[in-house]
Amino acid sequence: QVQLKETGPGLVQPTQTLSITCTVSGFSLTSYYMQWVRQTPGKGLEWMGFIRSGGSTEYNSEFKSRLSISRDTSKNQVFLKMNSLKTEDTGVYYCARDHWPGYFDFWGPGTMVTVSS
Amino acid sequence: DVQMTQSPSYLAASPGESVSISCKASKSINTYLAWYQEKPGKTNKLLIYSGSTLQSGTPSRFSGSGSGTDFTLTIRSLEPEDFAVYYCQQHNEYPLTFGSGTKLEIK
Numbered sequence: 001q002v003q004l005k006e007t008g009p010g011l012v013q014p015t016q017t018l019s020i021t022c023t024v025s026g027f028s029l030t031s032y033y034m035q036w037v038r039q040t041p042g043k044g045l046e047w048m049g050f051i052r053s054g055g056s057t058e059y060n061s062e063f064k065s066r067l068s069i070s071r072d073t074s075k076n077q078v079f080l081k082m083n084s085l086k087t088e089d090t091g092v093y094y095c096a097r098d099h100w101p102g103y104f105d106f107w108g109p110g111t112m113v114t115v116s117s
Numbered sequence: 118d119v120q121m122t123q124s125p126s127y128l129a130a131s132p133g134e135s136v137s138i139s140c141k142a143s144k145s146i147n148t149y150l151a152w153y154q155e156k157p158g159k160t161n162k163l164l165i166y167s168g169s170t171l172q173s174g175t176p177s178r179f180s181g182s183g184s185g186t187d188f189t190l191t192i193r194s195l196e197p198e199d200f201a202v203y204y205c206q207q208h209n210e211y212p213l214t215f216g217s218g219t220k221l222e223i224k
Contacts, residue, residue, distance in 0.1 A: 004160075045204060045215035060212045094161070102208035103151040105172065107161040 002026035004095050004108035011114050012085050020111055022078040022095030029053070029071055033098035034078045036069060039110070040091035050098060051078060085115045119143055119207050123216030129224040130195055138190040138219045140205035145185045149209035152181055152190045155202040155218075165190065166208070197223075 008020040022034065036048040049059035051069045059067050068081045078095055092112050096104035120143035130136045140150060148168035153161045163172045165181040168188060178193045192199055200223050205216040 044217050045206075047211075047213040047215075058211065062212075096161075099163075099166070101149065102211070102213055103163065103166045103206065104153075104161070105163050109160050 002097065002106045004097065004106055006093060006095055006108045006111035008093060008111035008113055010112065011116065013117050014085060014087060014115055016085055017081060017083040018085055018089070018093075018113060018115075020080045020093050020095075020113075022080070022108060024076050024078070024095075024097070027097070029073045029076060029078065033100075034069075034071070035096045035098045035104060036078075036080050037094045037096055037104070037107075038089075038091050039094070040088065042088055048080070087115050089113070090115045118212055119146060119210065119214050121205055121207055121214050121216040123205055123219055125219060126217065127220050127222070129222050131224045132195050132197055134195050135191065135193045136195065136221065137192075138203055138205075138221075140183075140188045140190070140216050142186045142188075142207055146207040146209035148184045149207060150181070150183065150188045151206045151208055152179075153204045153206065155204065161204075164203075192221075195221075 003025045006022050012018050033050050033052050035050045039045050049069050051057050057069050066083045071078045092110040094110045095108045097106040099105040122141045124139045150168050152165040155161050164175045169181045180191045182189050203219045
């Protein structure tokens, strides 16, 4: 069955870089777009960006300058990296499988990230 | 960006009752609206997409309606497992945007 699971650092210091891994099973990353969504106290649910089945990416302009999404298809993993973290980036980060056109048919449980010194 | 306004933010109802949740878009999104259910300890669940199409496995007591800018999620004859938080999301254009959520609690 389809499963997704995010793994993150839990706590990140301000100005540092966040790295989260999404490990999937039950489907191929070469057949589906993969999305990243976060939920913060200040802005609720926010779409961050996606990586296409072919490997190209698109980002929300809110994050474009500091966000990077990549993948390793051999390991069934998708990666999110975001730099220059601020306290407002504290929240739960989700990976989700995209179903055209642009909704999410499976989500991971999310990983809580706290940005604090 | 399309702003999604969801209401109410909080709703209390009893099992067996019917409830409706509204989601309004700041501009037309055709019928491209999805509804999700969020419950503690579970992954977010897609209920409805494209305004009114039930995702496989969604009970028939859930229904979605609307087009353009106004959409409604209706749950008929509430079951105990329906008490959760519900979110709408427009999937007409990028950036994808979400409503702020409706918490449905037991009265």
